[in-house]
Amino acid sequence: MNYHLKHGHPSTSTSSSQPPLKLSQTTLVLKPPLSDKRKRDITDKIADFVALDMRPVNIVEGEGFKQMMKFIEPGYTVPKRDTVMHAIKNKYNTTKQVLLEKLKACTAVSFTTDTWTSNQMDGYMTVTAHFISQEWQLHSFVLETKVLEVSHTAANIAERLGEVMEEFGIPPEKRVAVVHDNAANMVLCAQQLSQNPSWGNVGNSLIAEDIVSVLRPMITLTELLSQDVNASLSATLPMLVNMKRRHLLSRDDDSTTVKAVKKKITEEIDKRWELTGSLEGSIYIQAAVLDPRFKSLSFLDAEKRDDAYATVSDLAESLSPAEEATAQREDSSGTEE
Incomplete structure (x- = not known):
């Protein structure tokens, strides 16, 4: 049979010398088309990109931009600049309505x-x-x-x-x-x-340079009071009073704006820290008296200094009986043991 097939029907020979047939299969991956919502969302983000980064609207017509979008989302067609501009205007109108409500409130x-x-x-x-x-x-x-x-x-x-x-x-x-x-x-x-x-x-008109000149010392003061993890109460009033004297006093060459700003800041400091009334009962003054750096109270006039010293002295005397009683209790506890 093999001899007959080999010589009589060579095309159908079963000789093992012929290579076996190779079968191949191609897998097709089909993506669903982009939904309208997805297309709108991408266009919306392109509008955000143009607005937030202040890019020219015609960037969407650039070949590089189109190639990038084709790689990121092959099923998306980059819109024309008019479409993007329309989206930006819609965003502006929406944002403006929110701002109008804030301004109204x-x-x-x-x-x-x-x-x-x-x-x-x-x-x-x-x-x-x-x-x-x-x-x-x-x-x-x-x-x-x-x-x-x-x-x-x-x-x-x-x-x-x-x-x-x-x-x-x-x-x-x-x-x-x-x-x-x-x-x-x-x-x-x-x-x-x-x-x-x-x-x-x-x-009054407010000139930026004038405002900065008035506020700069306040920035320095804030940094000085905030540089330590545990801020000292004793430094508060000395710094505030010195700032009033050195930086917030009106001068002849000050503009109307600067004079008005200095006056307002001084009034707010006096009100917040009660600097216009009696200071001897202030915990900040008491802390300054006990602090070697400020115990001279040079930032106060002579009368207020005397009042502050007297207040701290009276406070110390009032604490003496309590300290003696505490010491006696500790002694009695030690004796009993």
Whole structure:
């Protein structure tokens, strides 16, 4: 049989010299198409990326961006810039509504503003609102950064600020301060606002450099009192009184703004630490008397120093009977043992 098949039907020979047939199988992995929700979520995140990182909207048209998205999500088609811009505007409107509610709930709003010119000679103006919420949290929101197509005069800046106030529904009684640099047009603008009844409580312009000069010593004081793990009570009043004398006294060359800020800070310190009344009963004074660094009480006048020494002396005498009684109890306990 083998001889017949080999010579008569060579094509069907069963010779073992022929290699066996190899079978192959291809596995197909089918992914379900992206849902509409998934597509919307990706577009939403692209809008976040453009807004948060301040990227140009036309970045979505770049070949590199498209290749990256194709690798990350092959079934997603990168939208056109108009679609992304529409998503960003929707986000802006949603965020603005949240901000309007916060502004409506707060009692006072301060503002910082500045103008500048870009390298392309386009004029811009930014307005930022600052306020404290009902939960005592400080918030700062940029209300707008837009091209200022008119010249940067005080009148034009004041007019634009008024338009921003109207757009965000901030009534005159909530407008308490405008902080700006010392450019002549900004100073004049603040003066005009202080004389405008529609700006309510804005009585003084706040120049940033002036505010920093007043607050810088307070930063140093805070650092000194906070640098030790166990802060000393005895150092509190000496530092506060010296700061009042050296940094918070009004000088002839101080601007109106600086004088007003110094006065307000002094009033708050006196009220908080009761520095205008009798000090001899203060635990901070008593601590200073017992501290070798401050026991001379040079930060007080002579009369208050004498009162403080007398108070601590009386306190020490009042503790003597208690100390003797404690010692007697300890002696009696030792005798019984």
